[in-house]
Amino acid sequence: MYTETPQEQVKELLHKAEEAFQYLKGRSAIDRAGLMYAIAAKIEGLGTELIATAMEESHLPEARLIGEKARTVFQWRSYADHIKDGLCFEARIDTAIPDRTPPKPDLRKIKVGVGPVVVFGASNFPFAFSTAGGDTASAIAAGCPVILKAHPGHPKTSALMAEAIFGAIKEEGWHDGIFSHIYGNSNESGAYLVQHPIVKSVAFTGSYGGGKALFDLANQRKEPIPVFAEMGSVNPVFALPEKMATDPRGLANQYLSSLTLGVGQFCTNPGVLIAVKGKDLETFKEVLRQEVLSCPPANMLHAGIAKAYHANSERMLTESTIRVIGKAEQIAAEGQGAALLVETDAKSVVENDALLEEVFGPFGLIVACESEEEMLNIADHIKGQLTITVAATEADAVRHSKLISLLQDKCGRLLFNGMPTGVEVCIAMQHGGPFPATTDARFTSVGSDAVQRFLRPISFQNWPNALLPDALKNENPLGIYRTVNSVLTKDASAL
Ligand code: NAP
Numbered sequence: 222m223y224t225e226t227p228q229e230q231v232k233e234l235l236h237k238a239e240e241a242f243q244y245l246k247g248r249s250a251i252d253r254a255g256l257m258y259a260i261a262a263k264i265e266g267l268g269t270e271l272i273a274t275a276m277e278e279s280h281l282p283e284a285r286l287i288g289e290k291a292r293t294v295f296q297w298r299s300y301a302d303h304i305k306d307g308l309c310f311e312a313r314i315d316t317a318i319p320d321r322t323p324p325k326p327d328l329r330k331i332k333v334g335v336g337p338v339v340v341f342g343a344s345n346f347p348f349a350f351s352t353a354g355g356d357t358a359s360a361i362a363a364g365c366p367v368i369l370k371a372h373p374g375h376p377k378t379s380a381l382m383a384e385a386i387f388g389a390i391k392e393e394g395w396h397d398g399i400f401s402h403i404y405g406n407s408n409e410s411g412a413y414l415v416q417h418p419i420v421k422s423v424a425f426t427g428s429y430g431g432g433k434a435l436f437d438l439a440n441q442r443k444e445p446i447p448v449f450a451e452m453g454s455v456n457p458v459f460a461l462p463e464k465m466a467t468d469p470r471g472l473a474n475q476y477l478s479s480l481t482l483g484v485g486q487f488c489t490n491p492g493v494l495i496a497v498k499g500k501d502l503e504t505f506k507e508v509l510r511q512e513v514l515s516c517p518p519a520n521m522l523h524a525g526i527a528k529a530y531h532a533n534s535e536r537m538l539t540e541s542t543i544r545v546i547g548k549a550e551q552i553a554a555e556g557q558g559a560a561l562l563v564e565t566d567a568k569s570v571v572e573n574d575a576l577l578e579e580v581f582g583p584f585g586l587i588v589a590c591e592s593e594e595e596m597l598n599i600a601d602h603i604k605g606q607l608t609i610t611v612a613a614t615e616a617d618a619v620r621h622s623k624l625i626s627l628l629q630d631k632c633g634r635l636l637f638n639g640m641p642t643g644v645e646v647c648i649a650m651q652h653g654g655p656f657p658a659t660t661d662a663r664f665t666s667v668g669s670d671a672v673q674r675f676l677r678p679i680s681f682q683n684w685p686n687a688l689l690p691d692a693l694k695n696e697n698p699l700g701i702y703r704t705v706n707s708v709l710t711k712d713a714s715a716l
Contacts, residue, residue, distance in 0.1 A: 223376040225410065226403045234401035235419045238337040241398030245364045249396075249691065249699060250304040253364060257301035257606040258360075259393050261294045263385035264353055271381050271672060278375040279347045280520035280556075285483065286348070293348040296355050296646055300362045300629035302317035303669035304646070305700025310676070312692050314705045315715065317683070321660065326683050329693040332676040334364030335447075336421030339414045341435075342372035342379055343426035344522050345486045351375065352382040352402065355646075355671055356424035356449075361399065363675035369422070370402045370411055374406060374523040408434070415439050415448070422675055426488065426666065429579070430656055436660045449662040449674045451653065453579035454607040455586075456641050459596060459624065461617035464638075465501040469710045472612060473508035476585070477516070477560075479640035483584030486521045486526065489608050489641040492579060495567075495588045495599055502589060507589075508630045509562050510547035517677040518551055518559035521582065527556045530582035534561055537580060567595035571602045597624055605655025605662065606632040608641035631655060633662065 226234075245253070274328045292305045303309060317327035338360040342351035349355060349470050352369055360367045371379035383402035390399055405411055411431075415423055415438045423439060425432050425448065431449030439448045460472060479491050496502045521527040525565075531553075537543055546562040553559035560583040567590040570576045576586065590596045609632040611618065611625060618625060618637070629635055633654035644652055644667050652667035653659045659666075681689055691698045696716035705715050 223404050224381075225406050228413065229579065231413065232408075234368060234398070234403065235337065235417055237398030237400060238368055239398075239419045241396040242334070242336050244396040245366065248364075250307065250310065250364070250701075251699065252361075253303035253362060254305050254390065256393050256395055256469070257297050257358065257361060259389040260353070260358075260386050261297035263364055263389045264290070264382065265294045267381060267385055271378065274381060275347045275375060275378040278378050279344075279522050281347070281483070281522070288344060288565040289309055289348045292646060293353055293436050295348065295703055296344075297353075297358045300355075300358045300672060302674065304362050307692065307699060307703070308690060309669070310701070311678070312481070312701060312703035314693065314703055314716070316706055319414070328680055329684070329689060330678050330680040331690060331692050332678050333705065335675050335677050336365060337419055338365045338367050338422045338424060338675055340367050340369045341411060341423070341425040341427065341431075342369060342375075342615055344372045344374040344526065345426075345483075346489070347372070347375045347378045348382065350426050352379040353386055355667055356426075357386075357400070359669075360422075360424065360670035360675045362672045364400045365675045366401075366424070368403060368414060369433065370403050370405055370414060373406055374525075381535060382393055395411055399442050411435065411567065416442055416585055418442075418444065423448040423450075424674065426667070427452070428539050429453040432660065433657070447674070448660055449664060451488060451607070451666050452657055452659065453581070454488055454654065454658045455577055456489050456608045456610070457599075457603060457614055458491045458494040458610040459600070459628065459642075460494055460496040460505075461613040461621055462497055462499075462501075462593070463617045464612045465496055465503045465505060469501045469505040470508050471644055473505045474512065475640055477509055477512050477707065478643045480585045481560050481583045482642050484521050485560070486522055486581065487642050489607050489644060490581075491610060491640055491642070492584060493577065493586045495590060495596055497593060498589045498591060499598065502587075506546050506564065506587060507640045509585075513547040513560050513562055516549045516560040516583070518549055518553035518557040520556050521558045524556055526581065527558060528585070529557045530580065533578075533580040534582070534584050537576070537586075540565075540576060542566065542573070543576070543586075561585070563585065564589060567591065567599055574703060577603060585693060592625075593621070595683065597627065600624055600627045600631070603631055607654045607656045607658045608634045608636060610639070610641055611638040612638055633658065633665070
């Protein structure tokens with residue numbers, strides 16, 4: 222269906238990316254924003270062929286893909302807007318105090334791109350987290366060329382998106398090494414990229430096994446490099462007693478809709494719900510049991526994901542402490558995933574880590590606790606997560622302040638009611654979390670702060686004004702925000 226890019230050609234592309242990095246250093250962030258707007262317009266201009274191709278390759282419905290395309294265009298535009306005022310480059314200027322003892326030097330710091338970035342396209346968002354997705358947009362915003370490894374699940378969609386980026390780069394007259402598109406159909410092709418000395422950073426979304434393998438390879442290099450891998454998460458929902466008593470039916474419907482959205486193929490899918498035993502939890506489970514019957518099975522993203530879903534849910538069913546609550550009545554055909562809800566008790570999840578592993582798909586585990594104390598034990602036990610939801614009344618939240626404090630140590634985004642599947646693209650979004658949700662909890666892969674992953678600071682000490690980068694010159698020719706002697710300002714008159 223597609224041909225693996227030969228290693229000789231990959232090498233050439235890597236050298237072109239290295240050259241392009243030097244070229245990018247000579248262009249301002251405002252220039253880069255211009256290129257990003259042009260890329261956004263090209264993607265926006267991709268018509269029915271893109272949607273039809275993605276529908277065929279990913280089995281995602283048209284409406285979802287149209288929405289995802291708009292989100293992708295928005296990412297390029299909003300990250301471009303973000304870099305223009307310079308705030309994200311954190312320019313700091315501390316002017317000299319020559320008559321101090323010892324004399325204080327003139328120090329000026331700015332964040333710059335790290336160098337060529339390898340991006341692994343993700344399968345579950347063929348537009349927004351893949352070839353022209355947020356990782357590619359944020360690396361280019363940071364001033365880093367991108368070498369993109371297409372996800373093998375949607376090679377034609379990837380090629381169409383790559384053509385849009387190539388088209389904008391060519392029409393705007395930029396160096397053609399800024400973006401390269403590579404096909405590989407083995408672990409080796411990805412491993413080669415991560416280990417190549419020209420590569421300075423990696424972005425990945427996918428399985429725990431894949432992300433951790435790439436992270437380990439990057440750390441074994443002579444020159445280790447950062448890997449921003451977003452991996453598995455079960456996104457627990459802690460349903461507190463008063464909330465559960467108030468509306469067990471509403472909560473069950475809300476939970477089931479979120480769990481089955483997009484055949485459960487979201488990294489923020491709420492795979493586990495924890496609550497205290499009692500009649501309200503029984504009502505909640507009964508609604509789930511009834512409603513799940515009519516959930517239709519649907520095609521999953523690709524055959525490998527469907528196979529993994531079946532194998533992982535079968536594995537769960539072999540656990541002696543797992544009982545089935547309910548499942549979709551209609552049997553799933555090959556390549557499809559059907560919703561499945563199971564239950565267990567708190568003691569079992571604390572004793573058996575396998576129960577809290579991600580089953581990527583519409584699989585929900587309800588954990589019944591004997592007491593609120595057991596809920597706290599689970600909170601203490603769970604690993605790092607992208608999101609945790611507290612389904613609560615305000616009185617619940619006040620009563621469970623210790624639980625809520627503990628949950629903050631375990632996730633990147635803590636929700637008060639609602640469900641975590643929607644991930645807003647904005648600067649206050651944190652889409653990342655403590656390991657094993659990601660390999661670096663300090664950063665986000667969604668929202669304009671995603672640019673930070675591909676920046677590093679450099680200080681210039683005692684340099685003549687004319688020889689400084691424009692961002693740090695006294696006269697502030699780029700008109701950006703800078704912290705000058707501890708005051709955030711665009712004003713150049715202080716210097
Ligand atoms: P994946 O298997 O992790 O693959 C993602 C990308 O990484 C592919 O390009 C793959 O290329 C590469 N890769 C994987 N392992 C590698 C290794 N050891 N060395 C080098 N490259 C490697 O993810 P997927 O195909 O999208 O889906 C598989 C599973 O990932 C799903 O069943 C699900 O569990 C999980 N997943 C999780 C999320 C999430 O957001 N948490 C999203 C999507 C998928 P090659 O195949 O060519 O090696």
